Amino acid sequence: MANSKFEYVKQFEQPDNLLPNTWIVVRIDGRGFTKFANKYAFEKPNDKRALELMNAAARAVMGEVQDITVAYGVSDEYSFVFHKTCSLFERRASKLVSTIVSTFTAYYVHYWSTYFTDTPLSAPLPSFDGRAVCYPTVQNLRDYMSWRQVDCHINNLYNTTHWALIQLGGMDGTEAEMTLKGTYAADKNEILFSKFSINYNNEPEMYKKGSVVFRDYELVEPGTHNTSIDADHLAEPVQQSKTQTENDRKRRAKARIVVEHLDIIKDDFWNRRPWLLSNKPGRVPKEP
Ligand code: ATP
Ligand code: ATP
Ligand code: MG
Ligand code: MG
Numbered sequence: 001m002a003n004s005k006f007e008y009v010k011q012f013e014q015p016d017n018l019l020p021n022t023w024i025v026v027r028i029d030g031r032g033f034t035k036f037a038n039k040y041a042f043e044k045p046n047d048k049r050a051l052e053l054m055n056a057a058a059r060a061v062m063g064e065v066q067d068i069t070v071a072y073g074v075s076d077e078y079s080f081v082f083h084k085t086c087s088l089f090e091r092r093a094s095k096l097v098s099t100i101v102s103t104f105t106a107y108y109v110h111y112w113s114t115y116f117t118d119t120p121l122s123a124p125l126p127s128f129d130g131r132a133v134c135y136p137t138v139q140n141l142r143d144y145m146s147w148r149q150v151d152c153h154i155n156n157l158y159n160t161t162h163w164a165l166i167q168l169g170g171m172d173g174t175e176a177e178m179t180l181k182g183t184y185a186a187d188k189n190e191i192l193f194s195k196f197s198i199n200y201n202n203e204p205e206m207y208k209k210g211s212v213v214f215r216d217y218e219l220v221e222p223g224t225h226n227t228s229i230d231a232d233h234l235a236e237p238v239q240q241s242k243t244q245t246e247n248d249r250k251r252r253a254k255a256r257i258v259v260e261h262l263d264i265i266k267d268d269f270w271n272r273r274p275w276l277l278s279n280k281p282g283r284v285p286k287e288p
Pocket of ligand 3: 029031033
């Protein structure tokens, strides 16, 4: 390899490794999507096409990056969770984040015309920021996921009521805001029901719960596994043969990546899908 007097510049590159043996969450968020949503006349409070486009891009990212075990999306954001033992993939923050952001953005643009069939994209094009955070325990990771889903619920209940007051109640933005100031969840449910005959419970699951993306294997009876304790006890990647690693890779590649709108706060979601925390691919369901 040729050395040159310029080579010293390489020393300026500083390590930015993420702590080993922790769950890495890369969260991306649309840049300036308030404006972007206005430009493309997103339906308020929830544009179904825009959410499905986010989900399609997230699914594509998971298809390309096997170390992502689960992802959760709401509004213009998506959180991608890397299993704590993933070491095959780079654990450098900048590489990890830039890979996810660029792959996601590329697919977002690629799939745009599938969801916005009669509105071509024009500059300024959509872009996303991203960050990586390490969570040391399963509980920390679960709490992170719960935080995002609770945020989804709070924002969606607020937005649904806010836009009902405007679209159905004839208020302007300021009047709607004043009406909702200091109200609790029960008050918002009551406004929706008594003024507009809207039962919040009947709103689409995607709006109320957000979207969770994962590889689909056969569900497990709850109580047969304690994957969260096992996962916390893991200290380093499981030593296994090349053949076994290759088998796992193939099984992951074969699994269908699904988008669902489930409660990820309760234990049930995690207990019935032990592969999310164990990183051991489950049984691929037979083709129906
Ligand atoms: P920043 O660059 O700081 O993220 P932002 O304008 O993107 O600024 P956010 O807090 O990320 O701010 O908010 C996202 C915005 O995009 C909100 O205003 C939200 O209403 C809008 N938005 C995102 N997805 C949808 C959707 N599917 N339907 C309607 N509006 C949406
Ligand atoms: P930045 O400019 O650094 O990107 P941000 O405004 O995008 O900051 P984030 O740190 O990305 O904020 O927060 C992501 C989401 O978390 C926001 O959409 C917001 O709904 C929610 N959030 C942030 N802080 C709080 C808080 N104190 N309470 C409730 N929700 C919060
Ligand atoms: Mg944003
Ligand atoms: Mg956002």
